[in-house]
Amino acid sequence: MCLGIPGRIVKIDDHAKKLATVDVSGIKRQVNIACIVNEDHPVNSCVGDWVLVHVGFAMSRIDEKEAALTLQVLLELGEAQAEIEAMRRTGKQ
Numbered sequence: 001m002c003l004g005i006p007g008r009i010v011k012i013d014d015h016a017k018k019l020a021t022v023d024v025s026g027i028k029r030q031v032n033i034a035c036i037v038n039e040d041h042p043v044n045s046c047v048g049d050w051v052l053v054h055v056g057f058a059m060s061r062i063d064e065k066e067a068a069l070t071l072q073v074l075l076e077l078g079e080a081q082a083e084i085e086a087m088r089r090t091g092k093q
Contacts, residue, residue: 004052005053006024006066006071007022007024007025007051008048008049009049009051010022010028012043012046012047013030015043015044018032018037018043019031019032019033020043020046022051022058025071029053030056031056035059036049036060036061041061049061050062
């Protein structure tokens with residue numbers, strides 16, 4: 001399963017190479033934005049966009065509401081995973 005993590009593009013680092021900095025819940029990483037740019041949406045217009053990031057690439061643009069909902073679900077999944085791991089460690093089923 002591939003998992004895209006929502007993040008917001010905060011700056012363009014290299015126009016020619018289509019590299020940008022994305023903020024994912026306060027963590028900033030450089031990603032390739034080639035998959036989300038075209039003639040109608042050039043590199044310069046990407047700052048502020050919400051995107052799904054996977055293995056260093058912004059795979060698609062999403063709206064802010066979808067980003068917030070996805071982040072919430074990922075947080076809940078993380079909490080559920082932590083609970084399952086705690087149950088495994090204590091031998092409870």
